[in-house]
Amino acid sequence: MSKIIAVNAGSSSLKFQLFNYPGYDVIVSGVVERIGLEMGTVTLKYDGKKDVVNTPFPTHTEAVDYVLKSLLEKNIISSLDEIKGCGHRVVQGGSYFSSSAICDEDSIAKVQELAPLAPLHNPANLTGYYAFKKAIPDAGQIFVFDTAFHQTMKPENYLYALPYEYYTDLKVRRYGAHGTSHKYVSQQAIEMLGNPEHSKVVVCHLGNGASLSAVKDGKCMDTSMGFTPLAGVVMGTRCGDVDPSIMPYLCEKLEKTPAEVLDIYNKKSGMLGVSGVSSDSRDVEAAYNEGNERAIVTFKLYARTVAKFIGSYFVELGGVDAIAFTAGIGENSAITREMICDELTEALGVEIDKAENNTRKDGNRVISTADSKVKVMIIPTNEELMIAKDVVDLLGITE
Numbered sequence: 001m002s003k004i005i006a007v008n009a010g011s012s013s014l015k016f017q018l019f020n021y022p023g024y025d026v027i028v029s030g031v032v033e034r035i036g037l038e039m040g041t042v043t044l045k046y047d048g049k050k051d052v053v054n055t056p057f058p059t060h061t062e063a064v065d066y067v068l069k070s071l072l073e074k075n076i077i078s079s080l081d082e083i084k085g086c087g088h089r090v091v092q093g094g095s096y097f098s099s100s101a102i103c104d105e106d107s108i109a110k111v112q113e114l115a116p117l118a119p120l121h122n123p124a125n126l127t128g129y130y131a132f133k134k135a136i137p138d139a140g141q142i143f144v145f146d147t148a149f150h151q152t153m154k155p156e157n158y159l160y161a162l163p164y165e166y167y168t169d170l171k172v173r174r175y176g177a178h179g180t181s182h183k184y185v186s187q188q189a190i191e192m193l194g195n196p197e198h199s200k201v202v203v204c205h206l207g208n209g210a211s212l213s214a215v216k217d218g219k220c221m222d223t224s225m226g227f228t229p230l231a232g233v234v235m236g237t238r239c240g241d242v243d244p245s246i247m248p249y250l251c252e253k254l255e256k257t258p259a260e261v262l263d264i265y266n267k268k269s270g271m272l273g274v275s276g277v278s279s280d281s282r283d284v285e286a287a288y289n290e291g292n293e294r295a296i297v298t299f300k301l302y303a304r305t306v307a308k309f310i311g312s313y314f315v316e317l318g319g320v321d322a323i324a325f326t327a328g329i330g331e332n333s334a335i336t337r338e339m340i341c342d343e344l345t346e347a348l349g350v351e352i353d354k355a356e357n358n359t360r361k362d363g364n365r366v367i368s369t370a371d372s373k374v375k376v377m378i379i380p381t382n383e384e385l386m387i388a389k390d391v392v393d394l395l396g397i398t399e
């Protein structure tokens with residue numbers, strides 16, 4: 001029995017899941033937060049237990065060492081040699097990677113080269129790789145790219161109407177994000193449709209960050225995020241698509257630099273900015289239920305922007321067989337799903353069973369009525385499982 005680890009390293013955090021192989025059951029999951037700050041926190045979940053420890057982690061290296069030492073001390077593994085492979089989530093793979101890649105000189109250089117396109121993420125993802133390489137040098141390591149699934153998009157979907165040299169020379173194009181989730185959820189949706197030869201699926205990954213994708217016969221045709229994960233629909237703190245001319249206008253009126261306004265676009269906009277309540281949809285929903293006008297308009301705006309993307313994907317795909325909701329809001333917020341689907345009923349014949357939509361259940365399920373022209377599904381995402389499977393496939397791990 002081997003162990004496979006799926007890693008998601010952020011600038012100040014490190015999330016991971018350890019899997020058994022064969023079987024892919026999760027043995028332990030954990031997160032180290034506030035790396036580099038005065039005091040850090042590590043949370044480990046295993047055997048139905050949850051351990052939380054506060055201790056400082058100057059860098060990711062100390063965080064990884066601590067986690068691995070804990071796995072040994074808690075007898076979750078008996079030797080580090082059991083960990084045969086490690087998969088690292090990388091946010092930006094540019095046009096280089098249409099699938100996962102073994103970490104070697106070439107792929108590391110490319111992830112590094114792409115850092116200007118994801119300045120907060122790619123360097124952090126590489127830091128995670130280096131920390132694990134140091135701690136378990138004999139384990140195989142791979143990169144799994146958030147952008148890879150979207151590489152099947154055609155130029156008419158990934159190009160911006162800017163001077164063409166900005167694409168060829170400066171790599172300005174739509175890359176998308178959340179690709180591992182879109183791939184997993186669309187595959188599950190196709191399975192739920194009975195694995196037809198041809199399928200048209202729209203995936204709505206609605207979490208703190210949110211993106212939609214249009215998937216035809218298992219291949220991504222279009223996605224809502226763009227050059228960066230700021231584009232597309234309304235998010236927790238991100239604005240999604242806005243008129244580009246707002247940027248210089250705000251710079252002038254607020255006497256701020258473009259970088260400062262971009263920070264507002266990223267961190268103070270979206271649900272938080274419009275509602276003035278919170279970036280968390282649960283808080284905005286509570287305010288909505290109390291009749292808070294700005295919370296009400298936030299929900300309406302959110303549902304409208306998502307529905308408009310779904311509508312445009314109906315056109316692109318020539319119809320839709322299934323709409324799949326996933327991630328924190330997509331999986332849990334019945335009101336959000338209802339408001340989005342209500343927008344689609346008159347034009348597209350999408351009808352959900354409201355009682356079913358309001359019922360909490362685990363696992364994949366259908367919430368549309370028998371008469372609905374489109375199946376509406378809830379599919380909990382599992383990016384870590386996809387990463388672990390790619391580790392096994394790419395490294396040829398047999399047991």
Ligand code: ADP
Binds near residue numbers: 206207208209327332
């Ligand atoms: P990310 O991975 O992008 O940080 P998640 O997929 O975990 O985000 O989604 C986080 C969001 O999901 C939260 O902001 C919250 O609004 C929403 N969410 C989580 N649980 C619930 C719930 N039970 N009801 C409604 N919304 C929820």
